[in-house]
Amino acid sequence: MTYATAADGTRIAYQYRGEGPVLVLLAGQSNSHRWWDAVRADFHPARGTLTLDYRGTGDSDKPDTPHSTALFARDVVAVLDELGIDRADVYGTSMGGRVAQQLAARFPERVGALVLGCTSPGGPHGVESSNDVRRSLVQSRPGAARQALLELMYTPGWLAGHPGPHHTLGDPGMPAHSRRHHLAASRHHDAWDLLPAISAPTLVVHGTDDLLNPTANAPLLADRIPDARLHLIPGARHAYFEEFRSQAGRVVLDFLNRSAAEQ
Template sequence: MTYAPAADGTRIAYQLQGSGPPLVLLAGQANNHHWWDAVRDDFHSARSTLTLDYRGTGRSDKPDTPYSTGLFAQDVIAVLDALGIDRADVYGTSMGGRVAQLLAARHPHRVGALVLGCTSPGGPHSVERSDEVRRALAQPQPGAARQALLELMYTPRWIASRPGPHHTLGDPGMPAHARRHHLVASNRHDAWDVLPDIGAPTLVVHGSDDRLNPTANAHLLADRIPGARLHLIPGARHAYFEEFRAQAGPPVLDFLTTVHTP
C-alpha cells in the first residue's frame, strides 16, 4: 500500500493503475476506492487512473477530527504532490463531485478537465432529496436502510440480476466516528459562490431517475459553471456509472479527449 502525507500528517492511501495521462477518480460519501472497481478498467484504454481512500476510509488514517469537502480536496492535492503530478483531469461522483468542485475552484492550475457525476452544489441553492427518501434511509433497522440505499442506487432489474457485493453502499470497515465526520462534511458542503470560478472544461453527468441526489441539481451545476456541458442518462439512478456504464463511460472519455485535442 502506498501513502501520501496530508498537511496535518494524516496518511492518505492511494492507488495508481494503467498508463497515460492521469484521471483522478473520486468516490462517494463514506466509500473508499472500491467504489470504482466495476468500471475503472473502462478508462485504461486512454488513461491511467488515480484513486484514493478518503481519510476515515479504506487503508487511510481515520482521525477523530472534523472533516470537510475542502479538507478532502487538500488531501487530493497531497496525493498529486506525492506523485509529482502537476495537473490531472478529475472525475468526481456523489460526494466526490463535491470535493471535485472545490478542487477545481480553489486549485485551478491542478485540474485540466472536470467531470461531475450525480452530485450537487450543496447549501441552500441545491435541491434536497424528498422526505420519503430521508425516512427510508433513516430506518432504525440497518438491513432496511441498506436495502433502501440499494434501491436508490440501482434499478430493480439490476438488483435482481446482481446479488452483490455492491461497493457503492459504503466502506464496511469505517469506524462510527469516521462515518459521522463524512456525513457532516457532505451535508455542510456549499460551493455555490465559487462555482463560477471554475475555469476547467466541465461535463455534468446525472441519471434521469436519481432520487438520492435529485437530477435537478445537474441543471443547477451546468448553469452555474461557465461553459459546462450536461449529459443525462435516461432511466439511471444514483450509481449510473456502474449500471449504465455502456452509456456513461464513453461520453466521459469522448469529452476528455475532445477538450484536450488542439
Template structure:
C-alpha cells in the same frame, strides 16, 4: 497501495493503475476507492487512474475530525503531489463531485478537465432529497437501510443481473466517528458562490431517475459553471456510472479525449 502525508500528518492511501494522462477519480460519501471497482478497467484502458481512500476509509488514517469537502480536496492534492502529478483530469461522483468542485476552484492549474457526476452545489441552492427518501435513510434498521440504498442506487432489473458485492453502499470497515464525519462534511458542502470560478472544461453527468441526489441539481451545476456541458442519462439512478456504464463510460471518454 501507497500513501501520502497531508499537512496535518494524516496518512492518505491511494492506488494507481493504467497509463496515459492522469485521471483522479473520487468516490462517494463513506466509500473507499472500491467504489470504482466495477468500472475501473474502462478508464485504465486510456488513462493513468489515481484513486484515493478518503480519510476514515480504506487504508487511510481516521482522525477524529472535523472533516470537510474542502479538506478532502486538499488530501487529494497531497496525493497528486506525492505522485509528482502537476495536472490531471478529475472525475468526482456524489460526495466526490463536491470534493472535485473545490479542487477545481482552489487549484485551477491542477485540473485539465472536470467531470461532476450525480452531485450538487450544496447549500441553500441545492435541491434536497424528498421527505420519503430522508425517512428511509434515517431508519435504525440496517437491513431496511441497505434495501433503501440499493433501490436508490440501482433499478431492480440491474440488481437481478448483477450479484454482490455492491461497493457503492459504503466502506464497512469505517469506524463510527469517521462515518459520522463524512455525513457532516457532505451535508455542509456549499460551493455555490465559488462555482463561477471554475475554469476547467466541465461535464456534468446525472441519472435522470436519481432520488438520492435529485437530478434537478445537475442543471443547477451546469448553469452555474461557465460553459459546462450537461448529460442526463436515461433510466439511471444514483449509481449511473455502473448501471449505465455503456453510456456513461463513452461519454466521459469522449469528453476527456476531446481536442477542443
C-alpha cells in the same frame, strides 16, 4: 500500500492503475476507492486512473477531527504532489463531485478537465433528497435501510441480475466517528459562490431517475459553471456510472478526449 501525507500529518492511501494521462476518480460519501472497482478498468485503454481512500476510509488514517469537502480536496492535492503530478483530469461522483468542485475552484492549475457526476452544489441552492428518501435510509428493521439504499443506487431490473457484492454502499470498515465526519462534510458543502470561478472544461452527468441526489441539481451546476456541458442518462439512478457503464464511460471519455484536443 502507498501513502501521501496531508498537511496535518494524516496519511492518505492511494492507488494508481493503468497508463496514460492521469484521471483522478473520486468516490462518494463514506466510501473508499472500491467505489470504482466495477468500472475503473473501462478507462485504462486511454487513461491511467488514480484513486484514493478518503481520510476515514480504506487504508487511510481515521482521525477523529472535523472533515470538509475542501479538506478532502487538499488531500487530493497532497496525493498529486506525492506522485509529482502537476495537472490531472478529475471525475468525481456524489460527494466526490463535491470534492471535485472544491478542487477545481481552489486549485485550478491542478485540474485539466472536470467531470461532475450525480452531485450537487450544496448549500441553500442545492436540491435535497425528499423526506421520504431520508426516512427510508434510517429504518430500524434489519436490512431495510440497506435495501432502500440499493434501490436508490440501482434499478430493480439491474439488481435482479447483479446480486453483489456492491461496493457503493459504504466502507464497512469505517469507524462510527468517521461516518459522522463524512456526513457532516457532505451536508455542509456549499460551493455555489465558487462555481463561477471554475475554469476547467466541465461535463455534468446525472441519471434522470436519481432520487438520492435529485437530478434537478445537474442543470444548476451546468448553468453555474462557465461553459459547462450537461448529459442526462435516461432511467439511471444514483450509481449510473456502474449500471449504465457502457454509456456513461463512453460519454466521459469522449468529453475528456475532446477537451485534451482543444487545449
